[in-house]
Amino acid sequence: MMQNMAPLTCKRPKRSTLAQDPAAVAKWLLGQTIVRVLNDGECLAGTIVETEAYLGVIDQAAHTFGGKRTKRNQSMYAKPGTAYVYFTYGMHHCLNVVCGQLNEPVAVLIRALEPTQGLDTMRKNRQANPARKTRRLLKDHQLCSGPGKLCQALAIDRQMDSIDLLTSDSLLLVQSLYETLPDNQIVNTPRIGVDSAGAWALRPLRWYISDNCHISIRNRHLGE
DNA sequence: ATGACGATTTACT
DNA sequence: GTAAATCGTCATA
Structure with a gap:
């Protein structure tokens, strides 16, 4: 569990930190913070506890597999630190951090x-x-425990697509004051919801913080 | 213009 | 465990 969080300061990551391969960034992002500043100035924030890497043109599960470039996915081609927000299943948004x-x-x-x-x-x-x-009233662990849920909770939609998370005032990536998590607190498994991606569905490209009760429901009992 | 399909979530048997 | 909800996006015509 992430307890006793430090008060929110605004240390921003360096862009070079995000200019790494997505697997390294996915692991590094665990423990960092996403901040959403609403129009009225209210701040919503959460610690990243679960991530997945999408490896681009070679990755059958990625929206950019084979170099596909469309109106929807064009922000994946932007500079590292950019937000890629897409709409799916007719009702959900998902937030990505562009890297590489x-x-x-x-x-x-x-x-x-x-x-x-x-x-x-x-x-x-x-x-x-x-x-x-x-x-009934949602428990804390039901608020952001999935890619669609966290976007709904933080009011993130396609208007946030292509925003620069390192300079934006409305959607920010903030670096933790703590050291990177030790490996023994990180669990690595295959990705969720990409079963149609052939062999790529089996690649262990998902990471989450061990014993954290805020990760997505599916596979909470699996891993290791 | 049309049809198939989701990097999901929720409810229900 | 299964299935429904729900519609923007994209490929094809």
Whole structure:
């Protein structure tokens, strides 16, 4: 568990940190913070606890497999530190951190956050469109425990696509004051929801913080 | 213009 | 465990 979080300071990562291969960045991002500043100035924040790397043109599970370039995925070709936000399944948004080099379409999907600031607003955002009538209060670990959930909680949609996470005032990546997590607190498994990607579905390109209860539901019991 | 398909979530048997 | 919800995006015509 990430307990006793330091008060939020605004140390921004260097762009060179994100200009690495997506697997390295995915691992590095664990423990860092995503901050969303709403129009009224309210801050919502969470610690990244689960990530997946998408390796671009060679990766059958990536939107840019084979060098595919469309209106939707063009921000994956942008400079490292750019947000790639896409809409899927007719109702969900997903947030990625573009990494690697300019024009090298690789990215890291942010799959789960441990919410640290603005939980009440997150709960409100998550229940804005209740699918079920009698919905009980969402527990903290239900707010950001999935790529679609965290975007709903932080009010992230395609308007945030192509934003620079290192300079933006509305959606920011903030570096932890702590050292990088030790390897024995990081679990590495295959990615979720990419079963149709052949052999690439089996590659261990997902990472999450061991024993953290805010990771996505699926595979919470697996791993190691 | 049309049809197939999701880097998901939720409810339900 | 299975299936429904729901629609932008993309490839094809």
